[in-house]
Amino acid sequence: MRAAINGTPIAKVGYYTGTAEEYQELAKWEVTENKIGYLGTVNLQSIANDNALFKIIINTTTVIEDAEINGTINLKFPEGSIVESITVFAKSDGVKTIASHASITGKEV
Numbered sequence: 001m002r003a004a005i006n007g008t009p010i011a012k013v014g015y016y017t018g019t020a021e022e023y024q025e026l027a028k029w030e031v032t033e034n035k036i037g038y039l040g041t042v043n044l045q046s047i048a049n050d051n052a053l054f055k056i057i058i059n060t061t062t063v064i065e066d067a068e069i070n071g072t073i074n075l076k077f078p079e080g081s082i083v084e085s086i087t088v089f090a091k092s093d094g095v096k097t098i099a100s101h102a103s104i105t106g107k108e109v
Contacts, residue, residue, distance in 0.1 A: 007038065007107035016090055017099045023055050023089035026102035030085045039083045040105040042075040046090070052098040055089040 014026035031037030039058075046052035046069050056064040083106070090100035 007109035010037070010104070010106045010108060012104040013102070014088070015099075015101050017097065019092045019094060019097050021091060021094035023091045026088045026090055026100060027104050028085070028087040029083075029104050029106065031083065032108055035108040037083045037085075038079075038107050038109065039077045039081045039086060040107065041077065041103075042086070042088060043072065043101075043103045044069050044075075044088065044090075045072040045101040046070055047099045050098045050100075051093045051096050052090050052100045053093070054100070054102075055091075057085075057087045057089075059084050059086075 010029055012027040012029045016024045016026055029037070042056060044054050049070055051068065054064060054067045054069055055062060086104055088102040088104065090098060092098045
């Protein structure tokens with residue numbers, strides 16, 4: 001009974017290292033059919049000064065694109081933020097090798 005109230009925790013984690021100038025998928029969560037997805041956090045991390053550019057698509061809307069993040073950023077979403085899917089990408093400027101990490105947390109009810 002408790003699982004039905006609290007939902008099932010979701011954690012998606014990904015990593016990319018390379019020089020690709022096209023966006024590379026780091027982490028993706030597609031909510032299970034007939035479930036409601038509640039987004040918790042999105043964490044982005046890049047080694048300082050590697051010029052990594054990030055993109056986040058929530059459902060079908062690009063909410064962040066070409067955002068340069070050197071270090072770590074934690075995006076906490078308000079309780080009750082419902083999503084159907086979220087995907088996080090990173091790319092290089094084509095010159096420098098990037099090392100980028102992303103994680104997505106949430107729950108399905």
